[in-house]
């Protein structure tokens with residue numbers, strides 16, 4: 001999981017400032033063909049890319065509606081997949097259109113045309129890891145995870161089809177999803193924790209932020225190794241700046 005954070009502080013939902021004790025997780029998908037996170041998350045932090053329409057959700061009423069979720073999964077400007085946390089996890093979100101707002105963390109997976117198997121597999125995997133991470137944080141299990149359409153059937157969410165209009169096109173459903181989160185949680189029981197791949201170590205934080213601000217590094221994958229060719233690119237960026 002590539003977990004980033006950009007809290008939507010201008011959204012009315014954030015300003016409402018209500019807290020919940022998370023008892024479950026609700027999986028949504030956006031219902032629009034646009035896999036890029038910048039459509040929903042902004043302003044540009046260098047990784048997201050610029051949204052020329054400025055219609056992201058960091059405004060009081062995005063698309064004229066009262067809505068906000070805890071996270072989005074989709075593409076960065078470089079085409080790789082990331083998760084953006086957009087509300088504190090224990091903030092009361094406006095995602096379910098029903099009572100689930102009082103109990104569930106809600107996140108959106110950015111839809112594309114729904115036919116790209118590679119994109120689907122990547123965001124599905126990212127969502128599994130996000131759910132495992134949240135289960136671990138809040139003492140939940142895979143059984144506490146539902147999608148929006150399941151919430152509607154249970155009477156705790158508005159009538160929407162997500163994500164069951166999409167997952168089955170690629171041989172998946174919410175049962176396969178929960179099974180994969182369970183597997184992930186079992187892996188973690190050995191004492192491992194879901195590492196926030198995108199959080200640098202405390203001793204490196206200052207230098208990391210500096211290198212990102214100076215444009216020497218792109219601010220992703222702080223724990224990965226550096227290849228000789230990547231090193232050459234960084235050297236050239238440094239010299240070109242002088």
Ligand SMILES: [Zn+2]
Pocket residue numbers: 027028029095148160162
């Ligand atoms: Zn939904």
